[in-house]
Amino acid sequence: MTIKKLATAMIASALLFGCQAGETPKTDVEAKTSIPTQYVSDAVKRNNRAVEKFLDFSDTTDFELADRGFIGTLDDTVIKATDGTPVYDFGAYDFLDQSTDTINPSLKRQSQLNAKHGLYEVVDGIYQVRGYDLSNVTFIKGDTGWIVVDPLISRETAAAAKKLIDQELGVLPIKAVVFTHSHADHFGGVRGLINEYNVEQGVEIIAPEGFVLESVSENILAGNAMSRRASYMFGSLLPKRADSQVGVGLGQTISTGILGLMEPTIDVRETGQSVTVDGVEMQFIMALGAEAPSEFMFYLPKYKAFCQAEIINHTLHNMLTPRGAKVRDGRIWSQYIDEAVYTYGDITDVSFGSHHWPVWGSEAVIDLWEDQRDLYRYIHDRTLFLANQGVTMHEIPDQMNLPDALAKNFANRDYYGTVSHNSKSQYQLYFGYFDGNPANLNPLNVVDESIKYVEYMGGADAVIEKAKTDFDKGEFRFAATALNHVIFAEANNQQAANLLADTYTQLGYMTESGSWRNFYMTGAKELREGVLDLPRADTSGPDMVRAIPLNMYFDLLAVRLNSEKAIGKDMSINFVVTDTDESATLILSNGTLHHRMGMTDPDAKATLKLTRDALDKINMKTASIGDLRKSGDLEIDGNPLALRSFFALIEEPPFWFEIVRP
Incomplete structure (x- = not known):
């Protein structure tokens, strides 16, 4: 790698959700399946009928709540970028009104609710635009303008929401923006609403402690893999x-x-801190380290309204997101909700969130809050109860049966998180991956293990035949396990891949979890078509790059160092950011990279001097090292060849790596 490719080595994946792509062409891989993808097995039909019997689908309360206060929506369902590229289509889910056996009825119900879009009055003075992105944006009326809560993911969708509220309620200035937490769907669209000039003129931006650091740090070091997995999770x-x-x-x-x-x-x-903006008081409850590292909820005395952020939802949330992240503690999560119950429950007339629809009336609000509180606490405590009896991580989900009072509440269902993977996460939180069984202490790697499994089971053809039998009986879970071994033993066995894709498809039709369904369906797609090497649109924008602290850049370089190539090439390099008075020494030693902030080594092989703006331009690929040297924004003292050899050891990982094949 040349110095000019420093940009690709230092790009940090700060996006929460990762790559996004639409319809894609076929590859050279055989795209046939053994059955049509619309085929629905009897097992799927039985599963979905059982769901209809267990849950009360005659209860239309959520639909009434989701429709309450509807004012209007934009005529054009497609939100576009300035170049005309579609950014979001809130009309894309009109098919959900059709009768089908290919969707778990409970998930279909949830998707119908989530697909409702437009401007809604929560109470006189509080309005939400829902269905214009993954999250909601809320507009709270102050004395002279709007306080905007959680301005969606993209500036385009946030601007569309503002256009809608201007159209329906008239134009008012924005007086403040509130970020409830450090996930991208709650701050990313801010520039569709305000800019630096507005802030200079007095517009406030309110956020929980640690917001900026957490908003860029959660995904930097592991961001590439997280983003690839997110392409599965969000479909x-x-x-x-x-x-x-x-x-x-x-x-x-x-x-x-x-x-x-x-x-x-x-x-x-x-907690207890109060902020008043434009005549509206907000009283905060801190909720750090639960759903997000940096998060709060708040109460609005003027409106007797509570913003539950993403701590309380109309779904079981993730205690460990399948895209990958640190485990979230259900005990702490439940305590934050309980704090809301005993502090504000009796004086709250409406509770609204960053997702889904509000709940009105103190009794209904408390019911929702207490059920959500009990849900996270039950999963946490029951996991440890079973673990302390010797039940292991992969056994616990089959013994984790929620009380009917929780399980039959639609707000507690497995639409996003699941009882299964959340219980595993709480085991992992305390015990890690190892279950204590010596057989699992040092197993073969997955490919070698699969080769032995297939050999023991009589060869790939024998496994496929048995898997076909299980498929026909509706025993999809073990069929998937067995066929996965065949694929990892024989990566090019397309017969196994097709049958596994069919199996994943049936599992997708059965599952209540939207994220699980997306994993199954994306896995099936890549088994049938292969992994497509698609271009990745850079949607992060300059703000995310500028917000990354210098020490995080160096941590990123360290995890992108090819340590095997770096062995025997020990050196030190000085790094000086001239306009921010930041400096560091990078030390390459035994295939590892260390940094010492605020220090320089007089014996370093080379010193790289540049402005922060130059660094950001490199990372955004808007300028090369050569361009910046010519402009005087970057200097190299010492041996340029040493610097070149150093950066040659930094490698950008491939994004489109295999997941369902070795």
């Missing part, structure tokens, strides 16, 4: 059809516009 590669992507449970899908970030002007640091 970004799938068409929106009744036999494919139908939603993700928390919302419908993610927008694909430009993501921005702006620095808060007011940091909320503790």
Whole structure:
């Protein structure tokens, strides 16, 4: 790698949701399946009929709540970027009204609710635009303008929401923006609403303590793999059809516009802190380290309304997101909800969130809050109860039966998180991956293990025949396990791949979880068609790049160092950012890269001097090293060849790596 390719080595994946793509062409891989993708097995039909019997589908309360206060929506369902590229289509899910056996009826119900779109009155003075992105944006009327809560993922969708509210309620200035937490769907669209000039003129930006750091840090070091997995979780590669992507449970899908970030002007640091903007008081409950590393909820005394952020939802949330992240503690999560119950429950007339629809009336609000509180606590405590009896991570889900009072509440269903993977996460939180069984202490790698499994089972053809029998009986889970071994033993066995794709499709039709369904359907797609080397649109925008602290760049370089190539090439390099007075020494030693902030080594092989703006231009690929040297924004002291050899050891990982094949 040359110095000119420093940009690709230092790009950090700060997006929460990762790559987004639409319909894609076929590859050279045989795209045939053994059965039509619309085929629905008797087992799927039995499963889905059982769901209809267990849950009360005659209860239309959620539909009444989701429709309440509807004012209007935009005529054009497609939100576009300035170049005409579609960013979000809130009309793409009209097929959900059709009768079909290809969607779990409970998930279909949730998707129908999430697909409702437009401007809604929560109470006189509080309005939400829902269905214009994965999340909601809320407009709270102050004395002279709007306080905007969570401006969606993309500037384009946020601007569309503002256009709608201007159209329906008249134009008012924005007086403040509130970011409830550090996930991209709650701040990314901010530049569709305000800019630096507005802040200079007094517009406040309110966020929880640690917001900026957490908004860029959660995904930097592992961002490439997280983003690839997110393409599975959100179904970004799938068409929106009744036999494919139908939603993700928390919302419908993610927008694909430009993501921005702006620095808060007011940091909320503790529970009980009160902030008044434009005549509206907000009283905060901190909720750090539960659903997000940096998050709060708040109460509005003027409206007797509570913003539950993403701590309380109309779904079981993820205690460990399948895209990958650190485990979230259900005990702490439940405690935050309980704090809301005993602090504000009796004085709250309406509770609204960053996703889904509001709940009105103190009794209904408390019911929702307490059920959600009990849900997370039950999963946490029951997991440890079973673990302390010797039940292991992969055994616990089959013994984790929620009480009917929780399980029959639609707000507690597995639309996004699931009881199964959440219980595993709580085991992992305390015990890690190892279950204590010596057989699992040092197993073979997955390919070698699969080769032995297939050999023991009589060869690939024998496994496929047995899997066909299980498929016909509706025993899809073990059929998937067995066929997965065949694929990892014989990566090019397309007969096994086709049958496994069919199996995943049936599992997708059965599952209540939108994210699980997307995993199954995307896995099936890539088994049939192969992994497509698609271009990745850079939607992160300059704000995310500028917000990354210098020490995080160096941590990123360290995990992108090819350590095997670096062995025997020990050296030190100085790094000086001239306009921010930041400096560091990078030390290459035994195939590892260390950094010492605020220090320089007089014996370093080379010193790289540049401005922060130059660094950002390199990372955004808007300028090369050569361009910046000519402009005087970058200097190299010492041995340029040493610097070149150093950066040659930094490698950008491939994004489109295999998941369902070795």
